[in-house]
Amino acid sequence: MSNSIKKIGVMTSGGDSPGMNAAIRSVVRACAYHKIECYGIYRGYEGMIDGDFVQMDARSVKGIINKGGTILKSARSQTFRTKEGRAKAHEELIKAGIDSLVVIGGDGSFTGAMIFNQEFGFPVMGIPGTIDNDIFGTTHTLGYDTALNTVVDAIDKIRDTASSHNRLFFVEVMGRDVGHIALNVGIAGGAEEILIPEEDLGLDRLVESLRRSKKSGKSSSIVVVAEGDKIGKSVFELKDYVDQNMEGYDVRVSVLGHMQRGGAPSCFDRVLASRMGVRAVESLIAGKSNFMVGLKNDIIDLTPFDQAVKGKSKINMELLRVSDIMSI
């Protein structure tokens, strides 16, 4: 391994997700292992511009592997979208002697990192941290597995009350562009229908399908709706439509919202974060830059930033069929 890297900066950017702390811990400890200094950058690109850095050693990340959120805080920075903002960020990094970066975040954060690399030739590696799992080049982003478990737990609880009152619940889950969360929790939570951005079921077919399940003896129903579902109506509009077109159900809505981002990371996310952090640091040491670390067939692999940003994460079509069969 080359040893021209002396000081790595690590930051979390964009929306937070469970497992970000485990990834910070991994980056810091991999640096300590390879005798490289490590600096935490607070508040993503915003803190980079302000020079808000803290030196971190192996002990400064104790007790965080099991914590949700991010100890370094996260932010969205408008200033970093400007040339002047990025120049100031570069100046602050150079002043602190930081010579490379690990950015933990989503595709927006990687776009920013890529532009920064193009402008200043600054070595940077990315770790995908977002619950939506909407990044090309990895089958799992950090926080996705935890979010699935959080949402399934919530649906189980909603099911208890739905079946006690013969209710139909529309449960809105995160997923503006991709229906990974909705599709998986829909199957795991026994949903009657799953509405995702990739497929337009149509209002009439939805009502028809709910009527069919009622006829077949079901006394309660759960419909999981991804935020960006193709029908294009809000869950509240869906509720109104079904209310007006179906008899015999008390229709309710539950929007799970930000609770999906929180909580202790699952075992899977902790292990994934640990693997990704080590690979990110060792890739920088090996002279690599402008890549995202990802998981493919249980192997940690690298995808160039431009592909990770431009590519589209796709749902597993087999799950759609399984879900259809399960909701008979």
Ligand code: ATP
């Ligand atoms: P999430 O998936 O949770 O939304 P994200 O990383 O995609 O995470 P964004 O808000 O899109 O979140 O991006 C995070 C930050 O990255 C932005 O606030 C901005 O500072 C920086 N960034 C995004 N796009 C660009 C860009 N085109 N040029 C410069 N910086 C950018």
